[in-house]
Amino acid sequence: MNVGYVRLSRDDDKHNYVSIENQKLIITQFAAENHFTIDRWYEDDGVSGYKFDRPGFNQLMADLDKDIDRVFVKDFSRLGRHNAKVLLLLDEFQERSKHLIVIDDHYDSMQTNDDTIGIKTWYNEKYVKDTSQKIKRALNARQKEGTLITQPPFGYIRSKKDKSQIEIVPKEAKYIKVIYDLYLQGFGYRKIANHLTQNKIPTPSMIRHAHEIKEGKITKYPVTAQWSDAMVRDILGNDFYIGTLRLRKRARCTVHGKDKRVPQNEQYVFKNHHPAIIDIASFDLIQDIKKKRTKSKYRGSRKQYVHPKTSSPFGCCLFCKDCGSRLTPIRRITSGAERKYYICTTYNTKGRLYCPKAHLIEENNLMKDLFTYIKFCRNFFCEDIAAYSMEDFNCGKKAAPEKRTELQNLIEQLKRQLKILFTQKIRDLSTAHGNEDVIHESYEAMQQDILAQINFLKAQLEKLNVSPSKNNHNDTKEEFQNALQIIDLIIEKGTLDRKDIEILIEKIEVDKDGLPEIEFRYGLSHLIQYSPAQELNRHQNEIIYQMMHLILEGKRDYISARYLSKLFTNIYFPISEKNVLPYIGLMIDMGIIAPGDSSRKPYTIRKAHSEIQEIMTKFHQDLPHDTSHSL
Template sequence: MTNAKSYVNIDPCTTILLADPHKKGENDVDQQKITILYCRLSNEDALDGESNSIANQRSILTKYAAERGFTNIRVLVDDGYTGTNFNRPGVQEGLSLVEQGLVGTWIVKDMSRFGRDYLQVGRYTEIVFPSYDVRFIAVNDGVDSERGDNDFTPFRNLFNDFYAKDTSKKVRSVMKARGTSGKHMGKPPYGYRSDPQDKDHWILDEEAAPVVKRIFDLTIAGIGPCRIARILEADQVPTVKALYAMRKGKPAPERPCHWHEQSVVGILERMEYTGCVCNFKTYSKSYKLKKRIPNAKEDMFILPGTQEAIVPQEQWDRVQELRKNKRRVTKGERQGLFSGLLFCADCGSKLNFATCKRFEGRQDRYVCAKYRSGRGTCSGHIIREEVLRDVVLERIRAVTEMIRSDVEGFQEDWLHCRREEQEKSIREDKRRLAQAKKRLADIDVLMTRIYEDMVLGNLSQERYQKMAEGYEAEQANLNNEIIGLEDWVGIREEMDNSFDQFAALVEKYVDIPELTPTIVNEFIKKIIVYAPEKQGTKRIQKVRIIFNFLDELDTPEIGEPVITETTYGRGKTA
């Protein structure tokens, strides 16, 4: 019989030398599991100096792990990432290892390096890590989950969250000041480049600017973003990405001229092409939420005339109006000349273009969207395109001839229609401007008083500092408001240039032999179609044409509806 030896009750004979005088076994870890040394540095933390640098964190954590016998080390780094959320590659890699049960210890320099969202930090340190038997250590804060709960840790996490919130406020304040100073907050879009003499100033990109202008011109001609992309690709125009890659000497994309519809849409929506600064186009609801939300136009900061325009303001505005009314090529492979411009006089719905391959051109027509072959909620507001083309061409010729014959008299009538509303708006803005200037002067007096109170000992230095910061912030906001109001009042007092724009359009088209999509979109804002009436063998129908820039005028040539007559399938204007 063989005598078997039992080692069950034999005490370990190998001693572990520790750098600190703790009991043996206190720092024993499962050396088969990973020890994560996690380092994080945000752009704001980098301003604090070397103490928070990645190199300093790595040095502290490596030394700590070596002195306490931690092995199977893996260093994870998130450089340039905020601690207000956990969408960081390094921390996500570590948490993935934790979920796989591969991590034994997670060590950070302090709690703020792990995160500044106290709710998420508490969830991981108090729920997730204990569930996977992960030991969490924050070296400088004296936190070690193996030694039991640290009652001060939740408060420390809350203070870290407050720090992030305060930093966010300061960053927003700095960005607000820069954004309202008249400087661009982003890089130049396609069509512009930075001025070598002044990086904050944009100048035209000689190669890209004509492409941008062409895209806007094609849109005015009634062509949609998808077809524009195909045209640019057919003409072998390099895409934005391809152009920048070639300039930097990098490999071009596999299809360097393959334009996407969304690229065209992005260009059409950039207000900066009119020569302005447009800041604060998006915002976030909280410093913890990174989702950007489109801002209302009144909440943006827009300053015109900061760089050379690629497209005129009136053309950009017209493009935005046209894009609200999308036009599609029909199954008959034809597109209505007036698609998106016709509206029902009764229900306000659009009139859809109706055609098919077997139709001749003179059979194409527009029908109220709510008519639905007599089964809808509106009556038959139907008009043939051939009739409408004649009506619109005749009215455009009449209006342009009238303006050329007496430009000054026409301008006087137009000014008279706009003057009352314009003057009321200017008076209101002047009142707000006077209030802002008065408050600015009052703040100067208040600043002097609180300084005297502080010097005389009637006001603590801390209280003075807080009040001074509040007044200075209000001063900055008032200065920005005053600058904006003065510019806006000045522009309108100089005169709204809508008439000048229309007069230039009249001079551009001295003779109009026939209508084109470009002419229609430049002259016409919308057309209102009334229900037809029967008078014996005649079909009488009124059409009201509203011109761009001149919709306020109610002269017979512009404001009154046109009456069309149709007899035995033939149309004419009365």
């Protein structure tokens, strides 16, 4: 059987362009002249010759040993444009004893006496590579100029008036904001994707398909009706949504090879290129959360937290102090009451052999400690943060003393450079021989540059040396206004949600007794000393001290648990009768009271007022200095 193979691709320019029908005509006429008839055709239309994974070619090679005797091709470039692979293919035809005839290149596999075959196949490959390089250079030049060649991502569209301008699509921008908000609330990629699909929010491919139909175009891309994890992940990690155009993110090393990711320092980045949908602060926070979730192997909220209002607000910032694993949120409903708490994941899954304690902490207690901590921090913001620049505050860099030392060292270093410059200038002038003016001019520019740097650093140092209490300059107030507004807004709101915690808290470690150690973001934890354990002791000591005071001020010679509970509630220390019993036991151990003889007088007062006053004074003196400080 005689067959013909024809191929056409976009690699061919007008000079080498021969249509499929013309190739068939040339092959048919040549076969007829040599008394052959073409029984079957194999063709690849619109497929590059550089790659050999082509449908028509693959079928030809599969049928070669079945019933094919002779194969006709117009020229070597129709077989392929990869030099090595074409030469191997010619060898394969000879090994399989198949007759290959290449018409324009006068090749017959039964007569291999042509020494120029390698040159012809090399030239065909060179043409493809040259074309590829020209296209790469053209694209690279346009990317360097900040030209977006492809379609803008989901949420944007090119302006109809000016195609170089990019505009926001309000409806799509709303969907993007929903994705960012859900992620901040603790949703994972898959949960967000399911939420979008269930609420019938169109996918990016559906939006593109609708646009193309509206413009009367035939769509070339598959349409996906359901959101996927990858779609959500790409949207959350794309800085195009903060107005940044990033080009050359991927590049191809070989002709028709796979695209590989280009390092960020080699990409072309244009900030403030187009309108932003997401603010920079929220985008940066999302990237930080993604890194923390990857590090802690966070997989989103479990089934017991199925709604943002009931989801775990502490996300992936809560860890076991002993084994370092993340704390698992648990929700239990017993007798109609709901209980939320966290325990060590290692203890929960592997038992006490791997982590000795559950590190259990109630969500309500943790929230109270955290809120107390934030209010505590707020009391010190104006004085301790005033030495920070806003950039250092946001990035958690250096405290004022450390920064002051660094500025002084830089000033001294520049002064040394200035001395060296003067010394070198004198040496050069001694050998100038008529070029003194040139040397003076050159060194003058360098001298002015160093002096300008010194003056700038001195101004920075002077600003740091100003006392925070005296620094009432409007610029300083404006400098820290945003940070204070965040804290004040949270305190005024009276509650903390997932986003508040993600913004403020870097890490919370829970010890074996269930007490949290809170690490504040922005590098402030080393400035503000706070320990929930110490705060708990302070609170307990204050209750003990207040109980002695209530006994001292009482007009009766006996007390009861109900009586003390009522008095504590009146002075804003709400304690139940059951919870007041341990403190009553402590009063008995101190000899202040003793169990009574009747139920009407459960506890009688044994000490005189002067003796109780002495005990109170000694108790107050024995306390740490800051335990008497009420927040």
